Amino acid sequence: MNTKKIGIDKINFFTPTLYVDMIDLAHARDTDPNKYTIGIGQEKMGINPITQDAVSMGANAALPIISKEDALLIDMVIFATESGTDYSKSGAVSIHKLLGINPFARCIEMKQACYSATAGIMMAKDYVTLHPGRKVLVIGSDIARYGLNTPGEVTQGAGAVAMLIAEDPRIFSIRDETVMYTSDIFDFWRPTYSENAMVDGKFSNEAYINFFETVLKEYQSRYSLDVASLEALCFHLPYSKMGKKAMANLLENVSETTKERFLTHYEESIIYTKNIGNIYTGSLYLGLNSLLDNAPSLKAGHTIGCFSYGSGAVGEFFLLDLVDGFDEHLLTAEHTGLLAARQLLTVAEYEEVFSEKLPTDGSTASLSSRFDHAPIQLVEVTNHQRHYDFVGESKE
Template structure:
């Protein structure tokens, strides 16, 4: 049975800050951000957007009536969950009006959570071929103002429908994965910002990639020549390039050129959004598929997932006939085109806004947020959400 990605959608907030302006404000040479880190813009989540709304908005763009009726499993990968007990996926399940006869869970392992969800979804589909699984990857990366990690912040979500006989990509069964208890990046429950050992994390990212790449080649009996492209988890876009460069010499010159060109295309969206943790790998995949019109059915895409702490995995997918017919390129281009650039001062003001931590009632005005699904406030310790599309019918 062929199982894989049937649909894929993306959402990011309507606000962003230009990295050149942020660099000037931080008394840093702009090239350090735009070239050294590889980021041009950074998405900013207003107070009316959280991981739930980002995921719901991403899914809203790809669902049709058949999907709504057939989705019987919702898996939400995130490392910025909003509740220690209740799955963020349950909120999305309600906001999208999905089939009540469904399982819904949240998965956590840093930036690896969505990959774990996809692999679990494959098992569910194998047992239930008529089912569809909604995998959500949604995060808001925060390190704090004027911190070393500030330049690698971001906000956004990717939604994927996993099914049998997928229209976009069949996920192959060979995978390689590794787990090791390390402290390269973590966020204790008492902190709303992450802690990171930057150099150590970079070194471990590369080490994990090379480990699973070697394991994958042996398991799958494949080599670098078998890939049209390799997509990477992108905490910042230069990180993926560093990993790719460690294996380029394994291929012929034309292969090296192809992989480097396709890597750059896979970073186009991330350069505009920033780090979105669990969704970063899949935003890279989406960017590649939408930016490269020359990829052909039958070509293989490699995927490297890394979640600090740490878990790494390498797996692959094969593009399906007419896959481009099932991408929503225009919607995503419109999403970027309609964003609003804010000043550094405005960004800092938005960043410092926060929800009450004592359960106090608060209401937010959502008229300035163009998203269909928004956070409208908190009442008696409960977050309140609004799906504007339901109220406009």
Template sequence: MKIGIDKIGFYTPHMYVETEDLAVARNIEPGKFTIGIGQEKIAVPPITQDAVSLAANAALQIVTDEDKEAIDYVIFATESGIDHSKAASIYIHQLLDLNRNTRSIEVKQACYSATAGIQMAKGHIALNPESKVLILGADISRYGLQTSGEVTQGAGAVAMIMSAEPKIMTVESPSAYQTEDVMDFWRPLYSDTAFVQGKYSVDKYIGFFQELFSAYTKKTGVGLHDLEAILFHLPYTKMGMKALKSVLEDADETDKERLLANFDISKKYNATVGNIYTGSLYLSLISLLEGNTNIESGARIGLFSYGSGAVGEFFTGILQPNYRENIYKQQHEQMLADRTALTVAAYEEHFQNTLPVGVDNIDLPTEKDPATICFAGIKDHMRQYVRKDK
């Protein structure tokens, strides 16, 4: 039985700041951001968007009434959680009006956890072939104003439906994975911004990729020549490029040209949205699926998932017949085109506009947010969401 990704879509807020403008405001040569880091735009969330609403808007695009009946498992991957106890997936279950007989959980391991969700979903579907699993990777990446990580911020969500006999991509077995106790990136409970040791994190990321790709090749016999593309978790796009080039030094020229060309396609959406943590790798997959013109069904795609702390995994998928008929290219391109560019001053104002800690009641201006689903405020310490199309 084939198991894999049946549908996949993404959502990002309606505002962004140009990295060139940010560089000028920070007295930095713009090329260091656009070329050295490889980022063009940073998605900026309004106060009315959090991980739940971002994920719900992404899922709203792909979930049909038929899917609602078949989905019996919701896995929400995030490191931007809203509650220490209640899973974010329960809010999604209510907002999408899913089947009551559903298992709903939240999973965390930095940017890796959506991949854990995929592997969990495979096991569930293997035991329950009629089931579908909704996987959500949603995050808001915050490093602080005028910090070294500021240019690698972002916000957005990816939603995927896993099923038997999928329309987009089967997920192959086995994979290669590993864990190491590493303090390259972390966010303590008391902080709403992350801490990162930049160079150390890059070294670990590249080292994990090299080790896992080698382990996968030894385990399966699959090498560079068997892969149409290799996709990466992309905190910023240049990071993935460095990792890819690290295994191409002795590659055949044909393989090298193909893999580099397809990496360029896969990084497009990431470069204009920014870092969305758990959803980043799968945003790159969407970018490849929607941006390529010559990758045929049956092609094998490699995927490198990495979550600081650290857990990594390398696995592959096979594109399915007519996969192009089941993507949302026009909707995604329109969403990105409709966004509003902010001045750096306006971006800073939105960044600093956060909820007061411990507030028990507050109403938020959802009328200013064009999203269908918004975080509407807090009532008696309980988060409130609104779905405008109902």
């Protein structure tokens, strides 16, 4: 049995090159901007051009962190999404080809609303434990769509997070102890015939809070966890205020010092979400990226409590431990540059981009977008098949 620590060796996120400002959107929707920027806590919404879908975004997120050496050692690509492009073929297969990963690898797609990337990480941890020296690539990639001028519009977003799971990780080790909880509910769902998600907003918030409190209480009971021993809590963030709502009862029962620490780190963890929006399966891990990049007080040995949630519903609470030298392996400058290079759309331009459609009749469409500067793009649809390639940059 492998006794080495297993965890997140590398982590990176990607979001497309476009965004709309929430104040502009509020004015266009005849709404008080404070409702969006303060009440919901969103500042910008990431928008994907037609040349970026869940597969291409996932590949772009993974591209900077997968070396040639990694590609030879990756035995599994796990693609977690609720924005899949095919009911049969996994998007992981396309990503596997684009990244030049070892051909003797397993490639699968996982679904359970916003939760499935966490299931992928736990599966990856188990695999690496049993196969020392091998690695697993886990990607959470999604496009959150609720439709134009709908109640959920302000929480839309697009992006992906890629994580390499390996032994002797350079960023986080994953604790063995974890608590999962499942209940069959309809707080959020998207039937196969609908392009846009459906949500019972009030019930969804209540379910999220209930799941967090339930799994945390069970974790404390099973493993005698003192929450004050945690440096920070990270949450799945359908919008930037949600995790804070879930923490409310907890914060009433901890010391002022712990409360202040949790709230400070929470604000650091939501910076990217406020500027991108909900990215479903990648959301919790976008928050982790944000915490890593924006929390100067983090140190090796600190433990982060993580709450993963996927409507319908499945929740999980688990712990990550920062390892020595983690801060030398972050892509903070690259993330800052990615966000700074995005292009602001007017609301009219956003609505035009949002409404663009791919052919569904089997006809051929060669795709390009003046807005897209990502290295990997969806370049063609022909005979109901999506084709991806490197655009403007070589794979090297």
